Amino acid sequence: MAGNPVTLQDIADLLGLSRATVSRALKDHPDISDITKESVKKVAESLNYRPNLVASSLRHKKSKVIGLIVPQISYYFFPSVIHGIEKVVHKFGYNLLILQSNEEYEREKENLELLISNNVEGILASVARTTTNFNHFSRVIDYGVPIVFFDRVVKNLDADVVLLDDISGAYNSVKTLLEAGRRKIAICTGNLNLLISQNRLKGYKTALQEFGLPLHHEYIVSCEWPEEAEHETTELLNMTNPPDAIFAISDLTMSGVMKAIHRKGLKIPDDISVIGFCEDSFRTIYNPPLTAINPMGFEIGQKACEVLFERIGKNQFVRLDPRVIYLDGPLMEGGSV
Amino acid sequence: MAGNPVTLQDIADLLGLSRATVSRALKDHPDISDITKESVKKVAESLNYRPNLVASSLRHKKSKVIGLIVPQISYYFFPSVIHGIEKVVHKFGYNLLILQSNEEYEREKENLELLISNNVEGILASVARTTTNFNHFSRVIDYGVPIVFFDRVVKNLDADVVLLDDISGAYNSVKTLLEAGRRKIAICTGNLNLLISQNRLKGYKTALQEFGLPLHHEYIVSCEWPEEAEHETTELLNMTNPPDAIFAISDLTMSGVMKAIHRKGLKIPDDISVIGFCEDSFRTIYNPPLTAINPMGFEIGQKACEVLFERIGKNQFVRLDPRVIYLDGPLMEGGSV
DNA sequence: TTTTCAACTGCAATCGGTTTCGCAATCGGT
DNA sequence: ACCGATTGCGAAACCGATTGCAGTTGAAAA
Secondary structure, three states, X not given: OOOOOOOHHHHHHHHOOOHHHHHHHHOOOOOOOHXXXXXXXXXXXXXXXXXXXXXXXXXXOOOOEEEEEEOOOOOOHHHHHHHHHHHHHHHOOOEEEEEEOOOOHHHHHHHHHHHHHOOOOEEEEOOOOOOOOOHHHHHHHHHOOOEEEEOOOOOOOOOEEEEEOHHHHHHHHHHHHHHOOOOOEEEEEOOOOOHHHHHHHHHHHHHHHHOOOXXXXXXXXXXXXXXXXXXXXXXXXXXXXXXXXEEEOOHHHHHHHHHHHHHHXXXXXXXXXXXXXXXXXXXXXXXXXXXXXXXXHHXXXXXXXXXXXXXXXXXXXXXXXOOEEEEOOOEEOOOOO | OOOOOOOHHHHHHHHOOOHHHHHHHHOOOOOOOHHHHHHHXXXXXXXXXXXXXXXXXXXXXXXXXXXXXEOOOOOOXXXXXXXXXXXXXXXXXXXXXXXXXXXXXXXXXXXXXXXXXXXXXXXXXXXXXXXXXXXXXXXXXHHOOOEEEEOOOOOOOOOEEEEEOHHHHHHHHHHHHHHOOOOOEEEEEOOOOOHHHHHHHHHHHHHHHHOOOOOOHHHEEEOOOHHHHHHHHHHHHOOOOOOOEEEEOOHHHHHHHHHHHHHHOOOOOOOOEEEEEOOHHHHOOOOOOOEEEOOOHHHHHHHHHHHHHHHHHOOOOOOOOOOEEEEOOOEEOOOOX
């Protein structure tokens, strides 16, 4: 919002034309003569004219904006996702309105309202871990704005979903540890509210089961923040029968796990093995680089956004069945197993 | 933009009132009777009414949106900044439109246009390293939209600027290395287009000079990405007379430096000392945690945003002199020196 | 009974860009 | 010179929320 809001009217007045003509001239409408177009463009340029997208959006009922709600931008995963989304959004000539829920249910609700009020044409969302009630999402869907969930998804809503095959990713991780001869494997999972945490835990259990190993409940810890992960890991390491391997389900938990291990002075992978879901840029920070499942942030963002644009492209009354799209997260060899 | 765009008119029709009355009722205008207010609110609720902020914004000529342009969201610094900004933006009841330039001048230009077209009331920006011409910024300022630069700032424009005291931060870093007995200190700086790189280099030079040490130009390397930093560092380490300390000016360069050191199998701080500008969450990933200047991302974001709101609050014709605000980045002791 | 005033509510314009419809001028052809 | 077609442009409505102004109603005061 400027102090110098040059409008179509200003240009029109200067040239003795109508707003309509100026508008058309600027977008090369065939009805307008080349001479007029040229003079209009010249004046627009000299006046430093910028079209008011807000007005345009009001008229079109199209804002050309996609909304994104993430728990937080920190760490490696979500920035990667954002890159992927941005690429697609830009390709379609849209813009991205990014909001953070800070893991708070209330904030998430507010954010949704805000996106609706801003006439976004679609929403990409990864839910906060404190969210247990999903009415705010269904309201938006009923309102007619398509949502695609990614990573931290909600099922059983009329929305598409893009995520990693978490169960098999976790299964493969733990299997890798087992095949390396580890038998006392702990898991540092996240808030079990989240489907993603549940699924990664499920993969862990499946792998152990397959190897005929019992479940040690004291090896299963759940944490929300790196500090908590560090604390829990320290407890694990101080047990009389400590684990010889730790599976961390995210970069967030992993960073806490690693701190605890460092603090304890353990050597990786000699004293203890470590594996998890980590973006490349994160896992290669460590020495040796971690062996980890690539959580495919970039690809998830891209895919989620493409799916969203498919919805937006369609007539909303064509009821598509919600799709569930799984990506495979490849295991990246490091030296931590 | 929805398929179910409930408008004031819909509510008005249902109740046999006018749009005007409904609008006033919803915002508790004193002219409206309590009975009317109540019934309006009830209907609005049941219809799942959401005010169209786009329309409102057009009418008010206030979008309640702040624009943010950053080179990229990756790594640790900018996410911290965004957190700081968000906090303030939310406090003022505004929203944040985040755009990434991806370090490209052209994209940065586009992003600015976009923000203007979206009627943002102010802009926070950290410039791309490929930007050498700043006309796009001055055009925006002339247009009447206030800009506050942070971190990667532009001086001599009519805009406020919030940044670290880079020279003294760098000076202190290098001094720390010197006081630890290191004499062969290399610097891994960024693109020297950027004032921030120049200043951090200047601090480095000053410290050396103060200790009566000559400048070894082969110890000064400049790089844009972690990969480049890794490569350059490897070269440094392979010299016949390699440095015994490295000063990395950002988390981005630091991550490359560290990889090279790890690959070379050197021990920190025994074989080589390392220092830099790193957010806490980043520097404590390493073992030992890095000794580093805190780049104060959160605080910079907060401050920049507060300064911006001061500008927005003022009548734009009250010409304030541009302010330059320095924050001090404290040295965080780790174990890398 | 008339005046006065407060309490409510509606009309219509506004924000800036877009678009439908239609009009006037010009052109080509006969 | 006449007719239909084409070109170039403007008037006005529209998107949805807001607001200055004016109008209506009812009750209290004169």
